Amino acid sequence: MTRKQTLARARPRNTFLATLGAATIAALACTAPSTAQTQAEPGQPGVPYKDMPALAPIGVRVDHYLPVHGPAAPPVDPAKGYRLQDLGTGLYLVTDNAYQSMFLVYETGVVVVDAPPGYSAKIRQAIAEVTDRPITHVIYSHSHIDHIGGVTDLGGHPTIIAHEETQRLLVRAKDPKRPPPMVVFKDRYVLKVGSQTLELSYPGVAHEPGNIFIYAPRQKTLMVIDVVFPGWMPWRRWALAQDVPGYFAQVAEIDRVPFETLVGGHVDRVGTHDDVRVQLEFMNDVKAAATTALKSTALGGELADRDKANPWAVFDNYIDRVVVQCVNAVTPKWQSRLAGYDVYIWDQCYAMEQSLRID
Ligand SMILES: [Zn+2]
The missing domain is CATH 3.60.15.10 (Ribonuclease Z/Hydroxyacylglutathione hydrolase-like)
Structure with missing residues (x-):
């Protein structure tokens, strides 16, 4: 099983997997779905929705974080602590x-x-x-x-x-x-x-x-x-803005x-000013990606019929699909340009789609 497939199946939001431990998720992820399940509607356990993530979403950790690059900072003398x-x-x-x-x-x-x-x-x-x-x-x-x-x-x-x-x-x-x-x-x-x-x-x-x-x-x-x-990637949710x-x-x-x-x-x-401009470019890329995803995603689209009477589920599914598109759109350009990119990109896209919908 590839990492991507594992991630797709370990997706925790709006599935019962959210309540399971990591070991259980790993076990489930390694259970190959039957042909019947594969042909079943997306949303069933083991059947991912289309375009599921390449980076681990919130609440899921596969094995490691992306490596952090960049020049080493001058060290802190441990005897001084600053x-x-x-x-x-x-x-x-x-x-x-x-x-x-x-x-x-x-x-x-x-x-x-x-x-x-x-x-x-x-x-x-x-x-x-x-x-x-x-x-x-x-x-x-x-x-x-x-x-x-x-x-x-x-x-x-x-x-x-x-x-x-x-x-x-x-x-x-x-x-x-x-x-x-x-x-x-x-x-x-x-x-x-x-x-x-x-x-x-x-x-x-x-x-x-x-x-x-x-x-x-x-x-x-x-x-x-x-x-x-x-x-660095800003702290989660645009540094809690x-x-x-x-x-x-x-x-x-x-x-x-x-x-x-x-x-x-x-x-x-x-x-420096370069750092500010890099962050601004990243922010504008996330905003553009979330804007595009909001326009191209249908509310309730691809949702299993049995879930359509649950409005919370309808919106959760919609928001998740918007955010997955947002993350997938910005990842190729940015994952190696900002330290800690993978740690908070999901948070940034969730905060972005929410702001674009209500602010
Ligand atoms: Zn503060």
Whole structure:
């Protein structure tokens, strides 16, 4: 049995296979269907619908993920637990090669932007590598705990700055690990400290309400978290974008900022305009593929008669067939261009077809 056939038969959605363990699925997949079953209508166990997937769908893992290519990132010293990267003129990246934050040194202090809890206890040590000045300000990129939940590890009583939507979300969260900001803004805020400047602006909702652009003009560095993933497939469902059309617009907006270094908050390196354009091209390819699939797919087409009285099944089958077309259309061009492509391409196509149908 080929990998493709195995995948087709192990398809879990809208079949009873979804409730079975991997071993059972594997056993079923290796049971050759009888001739009678093969001629039976698609949708019966062992009889795949037409154009079933070449990549493992959500909930199915066949044997391995696609290999991850690309240049190796500078390693993180395990004794330190972080890597410090000089972005120029007093601006530094702190990362564990999975999360990214920054700090900016000025004449009498330090501004920290984000404190991911995975290494927040080491941020003061990272700062001490370059200065003994105190942390006077903290900027939250957005409210999510995985990026700011280590802020109390920074100590002291820094002034916390964020967007007003981030304040609203943090007041609601009542999380002692994420104290709400004392200084908020609506559209734009310029933090001038000594000879250093950070320009904060709000581009509207994409990933999450309150997620801001943080631009360091002297260093030509733009930080926008959870939107662009240099060299990688975006995190699942367009990085959990709460507004998918807003997310598409925001990636294009990032490309219009005259930065030289992009800090995206994740993966093992900073980004460039080329990275933004590659991601945008990929996103537009997925959008075009999902648009085509929605137009060419009939609701209820190819569905077994006994399932047609079940509207949930009718739509599940329809959406699955749209998404299978979407995945199959973009895979040849992109599977070797984005690291982790196979991990989230199904999520991206599901999020895309949903957005195109209702947004
Ligand atoms: Zn986030």
